[in-house]
Amino acid sequence: MSVGVGATKVKAALYLALVLVSHCCWGPAGGRVLGQSYSDPHLYNITMTVHEMLHVARECSTREAAGHLLTFGEFCLFTTELRQCYDREIPRPPPLSKLSDKSCVDKKRSERKMSAESSPKYEVFLGGSCNPTTWRQNVAIPMLRDQGISFYNPQVSHWEEELVELEYKAKQTASVLFFVFDRNTRNVASMIEAAYMAGCRRKLVVVMDSYTGPGQLINGEAISEQEYEDLTNGLHTVQDVVECQGIPVFGEINHALNCTAKILRENLHPQDLGAEDHVQPIKYPYLQLGDKLIKLHDAFVNTNSEQITLAEARVVYKVVTNKDLTTEELRDIVAAKKGKNIQELNGAELPLNEVYLTFDELCCIVAEFKNQNLESRRLWDVFTHSVQKVLGWALPRRPLRQISNTGGRDIYLGGSMGNRVTWRETVAIPMLLKHGLSYFNPAAGACSGRLLPMEAALMEHSRVLLFVITNTTRGVSAMALASHYIGLGCNVVLCVQMITDESLVNGERLSRSALKDYNRGRSYLTDQANKDGIPVFINIQEAVECAISKCLTR
Incomplete structure (x- = not known):
C-alpha cells in the first residue's frame, strides 16, 4: 500500500x-x-x-x-x-460464492492426483523463480540433500516435452510445495500458481524477495515505474492470500528450508509454526475491523457537524x-x-x-x-x-468526510483495473442493471494495493466472482486473486485476453521478453481454470452473460 x-x-x-x-x-x-x-x-x-x-x-x-x-x-x-x-x-464464514457442486471440483482434483500416484513421490517440489536464478542449485538442493530430503527440481538445462507431465505429477504428489520469488524474474506464472495452491490448502512454504524499484534489471531490461508497481502489487496479493490461509511468508530462504525440514519431520502444516521457530503466527487473518469504524463514522456524519x-x-x-x-x-x-x-x-x-x-x-x-x-x-x-x-509521533488528527458501507452482492467485478480500463462501466454494469442484479465494483473506491479483510469479505459475499483480464494491463495481481479463488472452489467466471505485439499496456509497449512472461501467466491461469471446470472466455460480453446466467439459475 x-x-x-x-x-x-x-x-x-x-x-x-x-x-x-x-x-x-x-x-x-x-x-x-x-x-x-x-x-x-x-x-x-x-x-x-x-x-x-x-x-x-x-x-x-x-x-x-x-x-x-x-x-x-x-x-x-x-x-x-x-x-x-x-x-x-x-x-471464518464460508464464502457465498462457494460452489454448491464443489464435490465435482474435488472429484476432478482427486482424479488428477490419483493419476499422478504412479510416479515417485517427492517430499519437496521446488517451485517459483527459474532462469536465471540459482537459489535451487546454490542453496536449496545442498541443504535438502544434507538432511536426506527428496525433491523435484523443475529447473533444467535442457527442456523436453515429456517433462511437462513429470513436473505435473511431482507437483501433485509432493508433501511440501516450496516457492521462492526471486527479484531477478517477473514471477508471473509462479505467483498465479502459488495463489492457487494456497486456495487448495496445500502445504505451502513461500519465500519472497522484494523488487528494488523502477529501473531494476530483469532479463537485462530496466522495468518502468508502472511495471514495478504491477509486479509489487502481485507479490502483495500473493502474500495476502497466503497469509489469509494462516500460512507465514518467509523473507530468508535458509530459514524457510529449516522450517520445511521440521514440517516434514514432525508432519506439521506451515500454519503450525510458531515463536519457537522464529515465526510470528498468523491467526484469524480474515477478521474485519474497518467496518466498525465505517458504521460509527456514518452514524456520526449524519449529524452534519464536526x-x-x-x-x-x-x-x-x-x-x-x-x-x-x-x-x-x-x-x-x-x-x-x-x-x-x-x-x-x-x-x-x-x-x-x-x-x-x-x-x-x-x-x-x-x-x-x-x-x-x-x-x-x-x-x-x-x-x-x-x-x-x-x-x-507519526499520526496527527484530520477532518472527516462521509463514506458509505457496502454489503453482499450478486456479482463481484474483479480483474484488470486502471484509468484506461472501462469494461465495467461500458459493458458489465449496463448488462447487470438490465437483469436487476447487484454488483460490487472494486474499481469504484480507493485502492489500497492489498487484499484487505474487508475487501475479501465483499468478494466472499458475492454469489459469482467475475474476473476480466484485459490485454491492456499486465494483470498480475488480478490473475493471482482469480487463481486463489478458483483454488478455494468458488464460483468463478474468467475472461482472459492475451497481450499482442500491438497492445499498449497502461500506455507502454512491452518487450518480447515481458510479453512472453505475462502471456505465460495468462496461459497458466487458463489451463488451471479449464482443469477445474471454470468457464473461460476471450470476449468480455460473453463472460458477463455467463456470470449473469449463473446468478439467475443458482
Missing part, C-alpha cells in the same frame, strides 16, 4: 502501539515487548490489520497531508474490536452497539469533559446537551464502554499518556 512520505514511520508507530496494547490490556507477555522473540500468545501477525486500519481511517477522512491517517480514538476502537474478536475466536452533543452521542452509541450508555457511564463522560469530580454530579441532572464530543472522543467512548469488563475499562485514561505519545 502506498501511503506517501512517512509510511514506514506510520507503520512502525502502529506496530509498537499494538504491542503496547497487547501487553497492557491483554495479559502478561511470555517474552520481550520488542525484539525478535514473539512469544506472547495474544500477539499474532498484524500486517493486514495495520493495512486495514490505515486504509479505512484514510477513507473516513479528507487526507490533505501524507501521514494524517489515524487518530488515537480510532486506534482504541480498532484494538478493542481486535481483542474482542480474538476472545470470541470468531470462525462535533456532537453527548445527547446525540448517546443515540449514535446505541445505533452502533445496540446498547444504551448507562447513567453511570454518562456521568463519567460529563465529569471528564467538565473537569469535575463524579461526586459533584451525583443526583444532579446531567447537561447532555452542553457537552460536545469530537469523532475521536466518540471512538474512545465506544472502545471504553462497548465491552464492559475490568481489563477494557478506562481506555481513554490508561492510554492517553502512553500510547498516544507513540501515535502522536
Whole structure:
C-alpha cells in the first residue's frame, strides 16, 4: 500500500502501539515487548490489520497531508474490536460464492492426483523463480540433500516435452510445495500458481524477495515505474492470500528450508509454526475491523457537524452497539469533559446537551464502554499518556468526510483495473442493471494495493466472482486473486485476453521478453481454470452473460 512520505514511520508507530496494547490490556507477555522473540500468545501477525486500519481511517477522512491517517480514538476502537474478536475466536464464514457442486471440483482434483500416484513421490517440489536464478542449485538442493530430503527440481538445462507431465505429477504428489520469488524474474506464472495452491490448502512454504524499484534489471531490461508497481502489487496479493490461509511468508530462504525440514519431520502444516521457530503466527487473518469504524463514522456524519452533543452521542452509541450508555457511564463522560469530580454530579441532572464530543472522543467512548469488563475499562485514561505519545509521533488528527458501507452482492467485478480500463462501466454494469442484479465494483473506491479483510469479505459475499483480464494491463495481481479463488472452489467466471505485439499496456509497449512472461501467466491461469471446470472466455460480453446466467439459475 502506498501511503506517501512517512509510511514506514506510520507503520512502525502502529506496530509498537499494538504491542503496547497487547501487553497492557491483554495479559502478561511470555517474552520481550520488542525484539525478535514473539512469544506472547495474544500477539499474532498484524500486517493486514495495520493495512486495514490505515486504509479505512484514510477513507473516513479528507487526507490533505501524507501521514494524517489515524487518530488515537480510532486506534482504541480498532484494538478493542481486535481483542474482542480474538476472545470470541470468531470462525471464518464460508464464502457465498462457494460452489454448491464443489464435490465435482474435488472429484476432478482427486482424479488428477490419483493419476499422478504412479510416479515417485517427492517430499519437496521446488517451485517459483527459474532462469536465471540459482537459489535451487546454490542453496536449496545442498541443504535438502544434507538432511536426506527428496525433491523435484523443475529447473533444467535442457527442456523436453515429456517433462511437462513429470513436473505435473511431482507437483501433485509432493508433501511440501516450496516457492521462492526471486527479484531477478517477473514471477508471473509462479505467483498465479502459488495463489492457487494456497486456495487448495496445500502445504505451502513461500519465500519472497522484494523488487528494488523502477529501473531494476530483469532479463537485462530496466522495468518502468508502472511495471514495478504491477509486479509489487502481485507479490502483495500473493502474500495476502497466503497469509489469509494462516500460512507465514518467509523473507530468508535458509530459514524457510529449516522450517520445511521440521514440517516434514514432525508432519506439521506451515500454519503450525510458531515463536519457537522464529515465526510470528498468523491467526484469524480474515477478521474485519474497518467496518466498525465505517458504521460509527456514518452514524456520526449524519449529524452534519464536526462535533456532537453527548445527547446525540448517546443515540449514535446505541445505533452502533445496540446498547444504551448507562447513567453511570454518562456521568463519567460529563465529569471528564467538565473537569469535575463524579461526586459533584451525583443526583444532579446531567447537561447532555452542553457537552460536545469530537469523532475521536466518540471512538474512545465506544472502545471504553462497548465491552464492559475490568481489563477494557478506562481506555481513554490508561492510554492517553502512553500510547498516544507513540501515535502522536507519526499520526496527527484530520477532518472527516462521509463514506458509505457496502454489503453482499450478486456479482463481484474483479480483474484488470486502471484509468484506461472501462469494461465495467461500458459493458458489465449496463448488462447487470438490465437483469436487476447487484454488483460490487472494486474499481469504484480507493485502492489500497492489498487484499484487505474487508475487501475479501465483499468478494466472499458475492454469489459469482467475475474476473476480466484485459490485454491492456499486465494483470498480475488480478490473475493471482482469480487463481486463489478458483483454488478455494468458488464460483468463478474468467475472461482472459492475451497481450499482442500491438497492445499498449497502461500506455507502454512491452518487450518480447515481458510479453512472453505475462502471456505465460495468462496461459497458466487458463489451463488451471479449464482443469477445474471454470468457464473461460476471450470476449468480455460473453463472460458477463455467463456470470449473469449463473446468478439467475443458482
